[in-house]
Amino acid sequence: MTDTETLYEERRRRIEAAIAFEPVDQLPIAYMGMAFAPRYMGMSIADYCEIDQNNTDVTLAALDRMGADLWDGINAMPCGRIVPSLTSLWLSRIDSPGRELPPDSLWQVHEEEVMTPDDYDTILDRGWYAFLDEYLPRVIDPVELRQSQEWVRANIDPVKEQCRAHGYVPISFGSTSIPFEYLCGGRSMGRFFIDLYRDKDRVKAVMDEMLPHMIRSGISVARRSGIPAVWVGGWRSASSLIAPRIWDELVFPYFMEITHALAAEGIVSVLHLDQDWTRDLERFLELPPRMCLLNSDGMTDLRKARELLGDHMAFMGDVPSNLLASGTPDDVFEYVEALIRDIGRTGLILCPGCDVPINAKPENVVALARAGREFG
Amino acid sequence: MLDRLPTVLADLEEDEVLEIVKAALAAGSEPLAVLEACQAGMTLVGDRFEAGEYFVSDLMMSGEIFKQVGLILEPLLEAEAQVSGGSVVIGTVAGDIHDIGKDIVVNMLKSANLEVTDLGVDVPAERFVAALRETGSPVLCLSGLLTLAFDSMAATIEAVTEAGLRDEVKIMVGGGPVDARVCETVGADDWGADAQAAVRLARDWLESGSPA
Known part of the structure; x- marks a missing residue:
């Protein structure tokens, strides 16, 4: 074994131990970011978005530049183009740098009603995939989407090897979500939230039709990659946004179904949860033990989470993006020290909350990892 | 009834x-x-x-x-016949097209009987300045969801200052990543964690009369 391979195996064991809530020799540290890496490495965001291989290359180069000894793994293996991938997850039209936007600007999601109430009937009458075939051309060129997906399928193994050669463990790959998030992206938050009150029964029927496909999608991406952890994302279904009676019926039961189905296949659900989920943390005890990672963004109260959840699930987070953008390295050090002190070193992977924003100060991102090494 | x-x-x-x-x-x-x-x-x-x-x-x-x-x-x-409780200018700052949070605040401000000039999303600094001049509004709300919005918020507040309006206008910032640190960094007077906080701030400022 080369030194890098030995290091990779050490890091892999460290990460697996953290997820299983077993003691670790040192706190594992994970990177999670998209547009920060090209900005940091002097690549235009347009080039980052347009060329399939760039996501992997520039992310690994950025990690090496910050300090190859600082990072154990990457949350969400960087593989392929971002915009097609986000479009198929959010079902929303996205403006791209170098096309609708200046070459060095961040992509922007259109918050608009593309999916109509009639589309609910299409899903119910003809099924999820028939709907997607008809719907996706409204938000992306289908040829471009297919090419992008084919590139990813053909390059999962080479990208995994690239990560390995750099010594960074891909903690997860691919994503699925609860039906709520797909529908919310397509309908727009403004319209969908009103649907939840005016047309709840029909929305629920649509979600029930979609759910098996969301589960199958999570299982198949994990099988294809051989990486036994998949993102199960939640952003607009957060507790802080949704009334409890709706959350209890249209959000949590679907997280339950997906996480248990993935766990039955040996797949860890990386609960990538933006916003604040504190109100409902106790319900997370119903999710499969030690087969989920609570991957929060700094808004959910992790101290309360640890108190309520004990060793039921490990956490991955949660240094806030605004701290990385507007704070100082001292601020970041202070945050990380307090987090590790209060949460404990077991069952924790230190990680940026959500992701490192494009305008994060590089010295703050480095401070995150250095603080993890110092206090972890 | x-x-x-x-x-x-x-x-x-x-x-x-x-x-x-x-x-x-x-x-x-x-x-x-x-x-x-x-x-x-x-x-x-x-x-x-x-x-x-x-x-x-x-x-x-x-x-x-x-x-x-x-x-x-x-x-x-x-x-x-509709007596307004005062007027407010609001918009999502340049470079950011998110409107959900801003729209919730607009609804709450309107229902609180305030006259709202909603400039929409991706609003350049000069449009905020022009709207403040046109309406004479003493309250400006700047919204943004991206951390990138911080720079635009600072630039907008700078433009208001350069236009000679800063002493006449109270400015609040809000949106997902905004907190007290961001408020201070961009030079706003205060920040709102949610729509209700924005309404309370606007009302307080308008009721206190002269924002300066």
């Missing part, structure tokens, strides 16, 4: 609210009295949100009901 309207609206019973509004008007109630009852309902919604009983989805649904009522009342209300 109007006595029940605030509670029914606050309970988000859309059909019943619209029935009561139509019945009250048919029975000869003044449109302004109906509007005030609905505004009282929106105040109750805000109270429940602050008490942690209501969440963002409830705010959005209440805003939708209020909008439906507005469609019925608008043709019946004489402009001069």
Whole structure:
């Protein structure tokens, strides 16, 4: 074994131990970011978005530049183009740098009603995939989407090897979500939230039709990659946004179904949860033990989470993006020290909350990892 | 009949609210009295949100009901009969096209009887300045969801200062990643963690008279 391979195996064991809530020799540290890496490495965001291989290359180069000894793994293996991938997850039209936007600007999601109430009937009458075939051309060129997906399928193994050669463990790959998030992206938050009150029964029927496909999608991406952890994302279904009676019926039961189905296949659900989920943390005890990672963004109260959840699930987070953008390295050090002190070193992977924003100060991102090494 | 309207609206019973509004008007109630009852309902919604009983989805649904009522009342209300509690200019700053949070704040400000000039999303600094000049509004709300919005917020506040309006205008910032640190960094007077906080700030500033 080369030194890098030995290091990779050490890091892999460290990460697996953290997820299983077993003691670790040192706190594992994970990177999670998209547009920060090209900005940091002097690549235009347009080039980052347009060329399939760039996501992997520039992310690994950025990690090496910050300090190859600082990072154990990457949350969400960087593989392929971002915009097609986000479009198929959010079902929303996205403006791209170098096309609708200046070459060095961040992509922007259109918050608009593309999916109509009639589309609910299409899903119910003809099924999820028939709907997607008809719907996706409204938000992306289908040829471009297919090419992008084919590139990813053909390059999962080479990208995994690239990560390995750099010594960074891909903690997860691919994503699925609860039906709520797909529908919310397509309908727009403004319209969908009103649907939840005016047309709840029909929305629920649509979600029930979609759910098996969301589960199958999570299982198949994990099988294809051989990486036994998949993102199960939640952003607009957060507790802080949704009334409890709706959350209890249209959000949590679907997280339950997906996480248990993935766990039955040996797949860890990386609960990538933006916003604040504190109100409902106790319900997370119903999710499969030690087969989920609570991957929060700094808004959910992790101290309360640890108190309520004990060793039921490990956490991955949660240094806030605004701290990385507007704070100082001292601020970041202070945050990380307090987090590790209060949460404990077991069952924790230190990680940026959500992701490192494009305008994060590089010295703050480095401070995150250095603080993890110092206090972890 | 109007006595029940605030509670029914606050309970988000859309059909019943619209029935009561139509019945009250048919029975000869003044449109302004109906509007005030609905505004009282929106105040109750805000109270429940602050008490942690209501969440963002409830705010959005209440805003939708209020909008439906507005469609019925608008043709019946004489402009001069509506006494505004003051005026506010609001928009999502340049480079950011997110409008959800901003729209919730707009709805809550309107239902609090404030006159709102909504400039939309991706608003350049000079448009904010022009709107402040045109309306004479003493309150400016800058919204943004991206951390990139921080620079635009700072640039907008700088533009307001350069235009000589800073002493006459109180400025608040808000949106997902905004906190006290960001508020200080961009040079705003205060920040709102949610829509209700924005309404409270605007009201306080407008009621205190001279923002300077």
